[in-house]
Amino acid sequence: MADIYSNAYFTISAAESVDCHYGILNRRDASIEHIQVWPPLPDQKGDEVKIFYSDELLPGRIYARRMWSRYQRLWPVDKRAWTFQERILSPRVLCYSRDEIVWSCRCATATELWPSLDPTPGMDALAKALSFDSLFNIDEGSFVEIMTLLPRFLDADDIEEYISDPENIKEYLSDFWCKVVEQYATRHLTFLSDKLPAIFGIATALRSDPVRALLLGAYHWGIFEGTLPRSLAWHTIPSDKRQLFDRSISTSCQAPTWSWASVESYVLFIFTRWESRAKDQCKLVAMSDDEITLRGRVVTTEVECITDNDRMIGFGLPLYNYDCSRKFVRVLWDMSTGLVAQLPKAVTCLLLGYEESHMHDLGGYALVLVPVAIHGRSGVFQRVGIAQRVNRRCFEGVEEMEITII
Structure with a gap:
């Protein structure tokens, strides 16, 4: 093409x-914009016109077309x-x-x-x-x-x-x-x-x-290898939540969960300048047609229900600082609230990186993952969302590990 x-x-x-x-x-449609020109007001300087819409064509007036x-x-x-x-x-x-x-x-x-x-x-x-x-x-x-x-x-x-x-x-x-x-x-x-x-x-x-x-670099499932991990920082639009493709059904368009192509939804990317400190960014270890392996800081937490006046409004994640203080993190899920409720309670968060700022700590972004049982393999996960504005202290002192996402 x-x-x-x-x-x-x-x-x-x-x-x-x-x-x-x-x-x-096609049958021609002029798409005329109905306007009427008035003289400038007495107290205004220079030539100026007032324009407003009318609902019919009248002789002696000026009409305009929309620019393409x-x-x-x-x-x-x-x-x-x-x-x-x-x-x-x-x-x-x-x-x-x-x-x-x-x-x-x-x-x-x-x-x-x-x-x-x-x-x-x-x-x-x-x-x-x-x-x-x-x-x-x-x-x-x-x-x-x-x-x-x-x-x-x-x-x-x-x-x-x-x-x-x-x-x-x-x-x-x-x-x-x-x-x-x-x-x-x-x-x-x-x-x-x-x-x-x-x-x-x-x-x-x-x-x-x-x-x-x-x-x-290489191109797999809508993502270039050289753009990782930045191109993993995508999320669905809240007003257009749809479920992930059912991976239990084999289809020709079945994309890995780390790819934006795995969701039937509009997607947006988090455009930000990542900090250059290598120790805080996850690193690409390997990428193939079906999976990627990343090395970074990982923490495990549990999905909690968010309520407002006893009414459930969604799900989030509690993350704990090194001093055991609790921080609640908002998650942009890849699926509807109903499907989030069916997820395993324990989820894994892989830190992608922190947002660069000289003024204040803007926090970081982390992939939210759930484990997948594959015979003879461990450390294999699927993506279910992305956590934003993660406090830096939540990943301090955490050892790096390798995680494979399918």
Whole structure:
């Protein structure tokens, strides 16, 4: 897929298509925004207009159309998972929408409303204002910003020209891939078995550069080896909790629990600058198609019910400091509350690392794991969630050990 779309002269996109059976042409809908222009108020300086919506077309008034960037994310084609990599990898796209035809390429956009191939004012200002640093700070729903920056990142011959801290290129690559996954995870799939194939083209393109390929390492189940442990710090969105795939049923899309692809949910990644102290970060020992082995600080605790006025509102974990003082930790579970209640009471927490801050202790993040019984093996676990804002003292004095996650 990476070669097909990257080398295409241009790609035709049926913007209003909800599936592959929908056609390109549509009945034209002008999508007119009804506005009325008023003169400036007497006490205001300069020329200024007031605009408000009306509910009918009247002669003698001015009407405006929405800019394409405002409704592009509403196109049905941009809600489909397979079309995500098609849009990013294609150097030029011709979109047939209900409102108008839109041409988009790496350096310019042209619409029937704005037919010039010069960069439109909005997109030109956007391209100048955004940097690759800002990619990891903008809201996850900023569709136009993401679609503007991702292709430029893939086209960059020298990444160091586009980032403020060249010494941390691997961190930028890790965060870049995580942001790709976040956007992709919001889209809809007809067949769950397509979850990883539908994004594999972008992963292939990202590794097409020898330097990036060396830094990223091997690719397994939607995660690059070189981005660990940062890329393990994902969580589901609370309003969209769904259960993990039933691992007792063999399916073609059965991903290991350490992968974001193992949950039927939107996912978000914890973008943070990890502390550089090696003793506080878990380390990758081995990674294969089915499992990863990490070495880090591990503590065992029990799942406790959280109540409010005798009403259960969820589950959390009590962790104890070296002085035996108790700290209650919030967990972002990978499954619904009902399934959390069925977990074994004892769970294991593997420290991923602490958040870097010169001002105060922001705490750390730890994977929440449950043991798995496998004949002839010990120390094998499945992931069930991630604990956040873990107090540093909870892992002080704890010896490191190796843990395998499947």
